[in-house]
Amino acid sequence: MDVAALTLLIIAILALAFLIVLRSSKKEAKIKPLPASYKQILLDNVLFYQRLDDEGKKNFENRVERFLSTIIITGAGTTVEDIDRVLIGASAIIPIYAFPHWEYSNLDEVILYPETFNEQFEIQGNNRSVLGMVGDGPMQRTMILSQAALREGFSNKTDKNNTAIHEFVHLLDKTDGATDGIPEILLQHKYVLPWVEMMHKNIDSILKNKSDINPYGATNQAEFFAVVSEYFFERPHLLESKHPDLYAMLSMMFAKKNI
Numbered sequence: 001m002d003v004a005a006l007t008l009l010i011i012a013i014l015a016l017a018f019l020i021v022l023r024s025s026k027k028e029a030k031i032k033p034l035p036a037s038y039k040q041i042l043l044d045n046v047l048f049y050q051r052l053d054d055e056g057k058k059n060f061e062n063r064v065e066r067f068l069s070t071i072i073i074t075g076a077g078t079t080v081e082d083i084d085r086v087l088i089g090a091s092a093i094i095p096i097y098a099f100p101h102w103e104y105s106n107l108d109e110v111i112l113y114p115e116t117f118n119e120q121f122e123i124q125g126n127n128r129s130v131l132g133m134v135g136d137g138p139m140q141r142t143m144i145l146s147q148a149a150l151r152e153g154f155s156n157k158t159d160k161n162n163t164a165i166h167e168f169v170h171l172l173d174k175t176d177g178a179t180d181g182i183p184e185i186l187l188q189h190k191y192v193l194p195w196v197e198m199m200h201k202n203i204d205s206i207l208k209n210k211s212d213i214n215p216y217g218a219t220n221q222a223e224f225f226a227v228v229s230e231y232f233f234e235r236p237h238l239l240e241s242k243h244p245d246l247y248a249m250l251s252m253m254f255a256k257k258n259i
């Protein structure tokens, strides 16, 4: 290599290094600290956050802040309060906490309804049983949540339910194109078959009334995965003692650390 080529190479490397530094400093500058009142809401309501060490809490806060600055949250017939924003952010981050660079590229907006709604998003009328859903068709990239169910999910510490976490797990599942209970992004290929067998064995037990898993999980594989993930994040120790195989598989998928 002659001197001119070497000089060019050095200039190119320096320019590249400069660009990398510039990009990363821009990225860091984007993250504002979470307001102190939001941190207090996390501390008062979110068990997952309470159990993190100081550094973990900081990471969690940054990710909630980043989520809230990129996703629109709208109230439909209700007012979105700070606690709703924080709980939605926490529900989004809990399932993906172990993956620092994960962001929900398939979501733009969360719409909050006061209570339950039906599949046509009507608040009045019969069949008002839906607590949350991930939209399809024209509602693609939208999540609908019941404000009451969102808050209940975090206020009840002894059940195994958390509607918002359930819906974010559906979004994770959907990342590979199919909401089918097989989150290919979280599951190495060799574990797909054992996981499917495990799901079916447990769905059978639910149908035979021999399981403590929410019966809604027997609807199909996607619902089973979302329901058992709620159980995993809400009552990890109970799941570990009652269903060690499910616990081990979900721990692997969610790369569980220090929960």
Ligand SMILES: [Zn+2]
Pocket: 166, 170, 222, 223, 226
């Ligand atoms: Zn569901």
